[in-house]
Amino acid sequence: MCTVCGCGSGETRIEDGTKHALGYGHEATPDHSHHHHYGAGDAGASVPGMSQSRLIQLEQDILSKNNSYADTNRRYFAEHGIFALNLVSSPGSGKTSLLVETLKKLGKTHACYVIEGDQQTTNDADRIRETGVPALQINTGKGCHLDGHMIGHALERLTPKDGAYVFIENVGNLVCPAAFDLGEAHKVAILSVTEGEDKPLKYPDMFAAADVMLLNKTDLLPYVDFDVEIATANARKINPEINVLTVSAQSGDGLEDWIDWIGTARAKLFAGYAATDAAE
Amino acid sequence: MHEMSLCENILGILLDEAASQNFSKVDRVCLEVGPLSGVEPEALRFGFDVVTRGSLADGAQLDIFEPQATATCAACGTTAVIQDRFDPCPSCGSHLLQIKTGEELRIKELEVS
Numbered sequence: 001m002c003t004v005c006g007c008g009s010g011e012t013r014i015e016d017g018t019k020h021a022l023g024y025g026h027e028a029t030p031d032h033s034h035h036h037h038y039g040a041g042d043a044g045a046s047v048p049g050m051s052q053s054r055l056i057q058l059e060q061d062i063l064s065k066n067n068s069y070a071d072t073n074r075r076y077f078a079e080h081g082i083f084a085l086n087l088v089s090s091p092g093s094g095k096t097s098l099l100v101e102t103l104k105k106l107g108k109t110h111a112c113y114v115i116e117g118d119q120q121t122t123n124d125a126d127r128i129r130e131t132g133v134p135a136l137q138i139n140t141g142k143g144c145h146l147d148g149h150m151i152g153h154a155l156e157r158l159t160p161k162d163g164a165y166v167f168i169e170n171v172g173n174l175v176c177p178a179a180f181d182l183g184e185a186h187k188v189a190i191l192s193v194t195e196g197e198d199k200p201l202k203y204p205d206m207f208a209a210a211d212v213m214l215l216n217k218t219d220l221l222p223y224v225d226f227d228v229e230i231a232t233a234n235a236r237k238i239n240p241e242i243n244v245l246t247v248s249a250q251s252g253d254g255l256e257d258w259i260d261w262i263g264t265a266r267a268k269l270f271a272g273y274a275a276t277d278a279a280e
Numbered sequence: 281m282h283e284m285s286l287c288e289n290i291l292g293i294l295l296d297e298a299a300s301q302n303f304s305k306v307d308r309v310c311l312e313v314g315p316l317s318g319v320e321p322e323a324l325r326f327g328f329d330v331v332t333r334g335s336l337a338d339g340a341q342l343d344i345f346e347p348q349a350t351a352t353c354a355a356c357g358t359t360a361v362i363q364d365r366f367d368p369c370p371s372c373g374s375h376l377l378q379i380k381t382g383e384e385l386r387i388k389e390l391e392v393s
Contacts, residue, residue: 062387205316
């Protein structure tokens, strides 16, 4: 459990404990409060003369707390010139293998870091570390997704260099991670050709939230009944703007295009920030 | 499956509001949950009962308002009610739909004492 704010009292574990060294979060986000700050009573407060029932119009987004953590992360990335991607897919789509192959190329010329999310084990972070790239495993316990708060703490542990690339490999799940902004520049949905072409229709929220769909394991296309055109058309029914790239972590096909996409997206993001700064 | 953690978020907001707006009991919570929010209202109800047990919202009535999803077609300009994200425009059949409403996921109002 985090000893500063008491967060993480559930089953979430970040490798090697949790620190608040970078000043992320607690002081920086005024709305970062946990319910246990209020003491033991119903609301930790007894208010004389306030027994009458009353109506409070709130209109507050239920995810507002996560969104404020995500905003803090996004500001941190922007201030440090860091480009962050959130990789989402079902289990077994080849996210980790694709990431390993990406890092073997991109890691030669750029500082890269990886945050791995899984319910249990450090297997994925171990695989990434074998490439020489620093990686941190978050185990969500029973949790089905990473959230902005976990990423903030992970960044404190990982301390990525300015100008780095941070890849966040989310828990393998095409449902829940769609709802949780982590502060990333883009969500990248990975779909492998051994799955169905109709997955974007079955899990529309994820494909609506993603800016790119990577169709992975294309080396298996001759052996499976998977039509790239149909999968692309299905994804665009959900999200007309989505970029689609075909890759094979196994053969290396399409990896150059994917790495080019990362470079272009990064340049576009920071050009946008520069334009905003100039306008102000 | 993340309905449980959403309920924990709801309870967190209730506790924050209790401290700032001076109340100690929540009698009713009214939520707005759009059909495209990725949230299943029944799972939310289940999670709400579990998460609020023993809290200031124990036994609170949970009202869930489910607005319609609407989208505007970028091809023909029609705005229409849709059921799913992959629905085509009912007027021209295009999938170039921009979601207007239906992604809401918020606490609208509270009845407190």
